[in-house]
Amino acid sequence: MIETTTAPAIRLSSVSKVHGSGDGAVTALDRVTVDLPRGTFTAVMGPSGSGKSTFLHCAAGLEKPTSGSVLLGGTELSTMDENALTAVRRERIGFVFQSYNLVPALTVEQNIALPLLLGAAEADPEWLRHVVERVGLADRLHHRPHQLSGGQQQRVAIARALVTRPDAVLADEPTGALDSRTGRQVLDLLRGVVDGFGQTVLMVTHDPVAASCADQVLFLTDGRLAGSLHRPSPEAIAERMTQLGEW
Incomplete structure (x- = not known):
């Protein structure tokens, strides 16, 4: 396990x-304050319309x-022009x-290698x-x-996200199109790049099982941060989601 530093990857x-x-006017996010420490895996959950996608888009x-x-x-990021933001997204975010x-x-x-071909990094x-071996694609490079398969395609996407050594990898429902077994393999891979590479991962998901792979789960409702859980079980996440649905 690679030790994390105190400075957050995203704030x-x-x-x-x-x-x-x-x-x-619709308020998608309402005064959200949160730090995402380096070398950690954070999942974001909430009811439909809670602001999850907007949270991810602002962070990216x-x-x-x-x-x-x-x-x-x-x-x-919030004061950059679009050209500067495009460069940051290409070079520092997967x-x-x-x-x-x-x-x-x-x-x-x-x-x-596409981000490298586009000039994101040397x-x-x-x-x-190393990345190709980590994601298990060494025998598929010319395919x-x-x-x-869907799982293999998602592994390609994860490798592409890692190839520039970004500050953070942002994943939007990365297992949503996969069956449960393949989805679990992809989640284990994301967990592995955090523990093995010291990578920072931020993932939006609706799946309590997927979220339980994270170090912390943030909950949003009506655009506001509604608490968090540290290394929770799927059952604890599902119970919290039920409570959010009642609010």
């Missing part, structure tokens, strides 16, 4: 996000908060989506080999996405 300070204006610099501050390491987002015409190796053959 949200009093972050609010309002969509629209006047009578039609995909959306600018209406007010408040978002720090990636020591870099303030993304994993439910839909994999692989390029069909490229091989596994080319998909993994190519490091040794690191690339194309359509020749892989």
Whole structure:
């Protein structure tokens, strides 16, 4: 286990996000403050419409908060222009989506190396080999996405997210399109990159079993932080979610 440092990988300070204006305004996030320590795995859960996706998007610099501050390491994202944000997302954040987002015409190796080809970082053959071995794809490098199972495609996406050695990996329902066995393998892989690489992972999920793989689970309701649990069981998460549904 790689020891974490005290400085958070991501810090949200009093972050609010309002969509629209006047009578039609909708508050997606309401003064959310949270630190995501380096080298930890954080899951975010909440009822539909609670602000989970907006939380992830603000943390990733995909959306600018209406007010408040978002720090990636020591870099303030909320005041950057779009060009600077694009560079930060390409170079310092790894993304994993439910839909994999692989390029069909490229091989596994080319998909993994795509951020490097786009200039996100200098190519490091040794690191690339290490990542490929970690995700178990060494014998699939010349295959194309359509020749892989869903779980293997998600492994490609995780390797692509890791190849630039980002500050954090952000995962949006990464097991949502997978069966329970394959989903568990992907979760074990994410857990492994935290414990083995010291990577920071932030994952939005609706699944208590998936969330139970995390070091901490944050709960959102009506755009507000509604508590957290440390290394909880799926049963404890499900019980908390039931309580949130009653609020």
